Amino acid sequence: MSVLLRPPRGTRDWMPEDAWLKRSVEDRIRRVFESYGYGEVITPAFEHLELLIAKAGEEVVDQIYDFKDKAGRDLGLRFELTTPIARIVSSRPELSKPIRFYYIAPVWRYEEPQRARLREFWQAGVELIGVEGVEGDAEVIAVLHDALQSAGLKDFKIPVSDRRVVEDVLVSSGVEREKIPAALRALDKLERMGEEFVVGELCKLGLGEDRARKVVDELKKGFSGFVPSTKEGETGAKRLSELLEILEEGYGIRVEADLSVVRGLGYYTGIVFEAKCADGSIGSIAGGGRYDDLVSSLGGPQLPATGMAIGVERLLEALTIQGEKLRYRTVEAVVIPVGAEKRFLVAALKAARVLRDNGLRVAVEYSRRSLSKTLEKLSKSGVRFAVILGPSELNAGLVTVRDMDAWEEFKVRIEDAVSLIKARLP
Numbered sequence: 001m002s003v004l005l006r007p008p009r010g011t012r013d014w015m016p017e018d019a020w021l022k023r024s025v026e027d028r029i030r031r032v033f034e035s036y037g038y039g040e041v042i043t044p045a046f047e048h049l050e051l052l053i054a055k056a057g058e059e060v061v062d063q064i065y066d067f068k069d070k071a072g073r074d075l076g077l078r079f080e081l082t083t084p085i086a087r088i089v090s091s092r093p094e095l096s097k098p099i100r101f102y103y104i105a106p107v108w109r110y111e112e113p114q115r116a117r118l119r120e121f122w123q124a125g126v127e128l129i130g131v132e133g134v135e136g137d138a139e140v141i142a143v144l145h146d147a148l149q150s151a152g153l154k155d156f157k158i159p160v161s162d163r164r165v166v167e168d169v170l171v172s173s174g175v176e177r178e179k180i181p182a183a184l185r186a187l188d189k190l191e192r193m194g195e196e197f198v199v200g201e202l203c204k205l206g207l208g209e210d211r212a213r214k215v216v217d218e219l220k221k222g223f224s225g226f227v228p229s230t231k232e233g234e235t236g237a238k239r240l241s242e243l244l245e246i247l248e249e250g251y252g253i254r255v256e257a258d259l260s261v262v263r264g265l266g267y268y269t270g271i272v273f274e275a276k277c278a279d280g281s282i283g284s285i286a287g288g289g290r291y292d293d294l295v296s297s298l299g300g301p302q303l304p305a306t307g308m309a310i311g312v313e314r315l316l317e318a319l320t321i322q323g324e325k326l327r328y329r330t331v332e333a334v335v336i337p338v339g340a341e342k343r344f345l346v347a348a349l350k351a352a353r354v355l356r357d358n359g360l361r362v363a364v365e366y367s368r369r370s371l372s373k374t375l376e377k378l379s380k381s382g383v384r385f386a387v388i389l390g391p392s393e394l395n396a397g398l399v400t401v402r403d404m405d406a407w408e409e410f411k412v413r414i415e416d417a418v419s420l421i422k423a424r425l426p
């Protein structure tokens with residue numbers, strides 16, 4: 001096949017069945033977002049490059065698809081939605097606080113394509129802006145939890161941490177303050193690249209091997225044994241404890257503290273979290289955290305904020321592994337005119353209109369093949385109902401509705417066909 005006929009590396013085509021499944025899952029997520037009072041925002045696919053790199057972090061900056069437009073402006077494709085939303089909030093100080101925004105949109109990162117994560121991928125997320133207390137973090141995590149459950153995911157966990165606690169561990173181990181961002185980026189690769197890689201990266205930042213291993217051991221040991229050595233670490237530990245309590249007592253959601261969760265983006269300032277399948281085979285399905293300085297760094301007011309994003313393709317992969325199956329049907333009924341005269345086609349088009357006007361997905365069969373072969377084709381393609389219009393039906397003012405799953409048929413008026421079909425659909 002010619003390379004021109006293939007999608008560019010790191011992208012894919014969504015065929016009708018895949019697109020339908022994706023939209024079905026997104027619709028479930030959307031309902032949860034809106035049930036918590038979040039409103040949808042849609043931002044441009046590209047932004048000013050300076051905006052995108054402001055707080056991205058060194059590694060992500062290298063992954064931005066950047067280009068000059070025909071007027072010479074430096075632009076880049078968005079790599080996530082938090083920064084564009086922070087731009088909106090910065091430019092619209094009149095917005096009532098707190099602000100609850102959600103999005104379901106594609107983003108782009110020039111990185112090595114991996115399982116369920118290409119260079120173009122979809123994110124579904126929320127941003128809660130203007131809530132300083134731990135209740136804001138708890139709400140966003142609760143939205144994430146409920147969205148994953150609504151999508152059909154059964155066995156998942158949400159590990160949470162606080163950047164200030166992790167930074168406390170790094171400082172107490174001898175990492176210089178200016179090297180903390182690089183150390184956090186290294187720690188973010190612990191699960192993906194392994195302990196030896198992270199130790200090596202920490203050694204490059206000036207730690208001896210023993211101290212580097214001690215950092216990893218401290219984080220893996222967990223939150224229960226953490227003893228803060230800085231005021232920031234103490235604040236972070238208190239916040240993390242409060243979060244665990246409010247999630248369990250207020251939402252009935254149990255999450256686990258896991259100090260190895262740091263998140264790679266540079267704008268996080270406090271609580272961070274991820275969502276993972278229990279078997280851990282496809283990495284993080286979602287992630288997020290608190291970013292209290294991002295809006296002000298873009299020229300807006302100082303506003304506390306927490307957000308999260310679900311990787312839609314990874315969620316779909318997790319649902320597939322779990323065995324979750326939604327049955328796809330392009331249409332729910334096909335109307336078949338049986339006869340070459342124009343009156344049969346006109347009657348079929350009118351019948352299809354009645355069915356569509358009542359919320360059913362309907363196609364009209366235009367081929368001239370025999371009725372038996374047409375029904376055979378529809379059965380193989382998964383169509384549930386055939387609505388047949390032949391000479392006897394037209395003469396009687398009726399239609400024949402055949403249930404292709406139950407292999408039953410009924411002669412009814414077209415108006416009654418609507419209720420008959422709807423009653424048998426799942």
